[in-house]
Amino acid sequence: MIVATLGPEGNNHVLVLRRYLEARGLIDAEVRLIDEFPAAFEALVAGEVDRVLQCTAHFSHADCVGRYMHRAFPVDTFVAGSHPLVLLAQRDIATPRQVARQPATRYYTDLSGFAEEIDAPTTVAVAEGLLAGRFEAGICARQTLEAHPDKLRLIEALGPALDVWVVYGREPLPDTHSLVV
Numbered sequence: 001m002i003v004a005t006l007g008p009e010g011n012n013h014v015l016v017l018r019r020y021l022e023a024r025g026l027i028d029a030e031v032r033l034i035d036e037f038p039a040a041f042e043a044l045v046a047g048e049v050d051r052v053l054q055c056t057a058h059f060s061h062a063d064c065v066g067r068y069m070h071r072a073f074p075v076d077t078f079v080a081g082s083h084p085l086v087l088l089a090q091r092d093i094a095t096p097r098q099v100a101r102q103p104a105t106r107y108y109t110d111l112s113g114f115a116e117e118i119d120a121p122t123t124v125a126v127a128e129g130l131l132a133g134r135f136e137a138g139i140c141a142r143q144t145l146e147a148h149p150d151k152l153r154l155i156e157a158l159g160p161a162l163d164v165w166v167v168y169g170r171e172p173l174p175d176t177h178s179l180v181v
Contacts (some may be wrong), residue, residue, distance in 0.1 A: 004040040012082040024131030076167040081160035096136035104174035
């Protein structure tokens with residue numbers, strides 16, 4: 001079985017996919033990381049992958065559900081927590097004016113004190129931008145602060161996001177399946 005989800009390695013989709021595969025006893029499944037969900041769904045309907053895992057909070061979720069209706073079907077769903085999240089700033093910037101965030105995290109805390117909000121595709125991209133000096137502040141995984149306390153400082157601990165996740169396949173579940181009501 002080949003299961004696709006959003007990369008890069010280290011993001012929440014990969015974390016949750018690995019938990020899911022272990023919990024379902026699918027430890028031999030191949031994980032394929034993709035850059036954008038439309039490409040994963042195209043691979044699914046083309047038969048190049050067997051499943052796609054997507055968080056319903058991801059900004060592309062509604063578009064993918066609509067675009068692939070009658071070709072990609074929910075075959076499993078569950079609730080899972082993300083990496084613990086934090087709002088960080090570069091250590092040497094006392095009052096950051098800009099904040100980067102993945103669109104799904106935009107309401108996780110009050111960002112009104114920042115003059116500019118910058119969209120990033122993933123929390124991993126936010127972390128990379130903070131470390132490279134492209135962003136003054138951002139929402140990303142707590143492990144970023146733990147790995148770079150000399151470069152970053154904590155503004156606010158946000159904890160893990162608890163989200164609904166959906167696994168898609170090419171065949172719909174039968175009407176008698178416990179997930180179908």
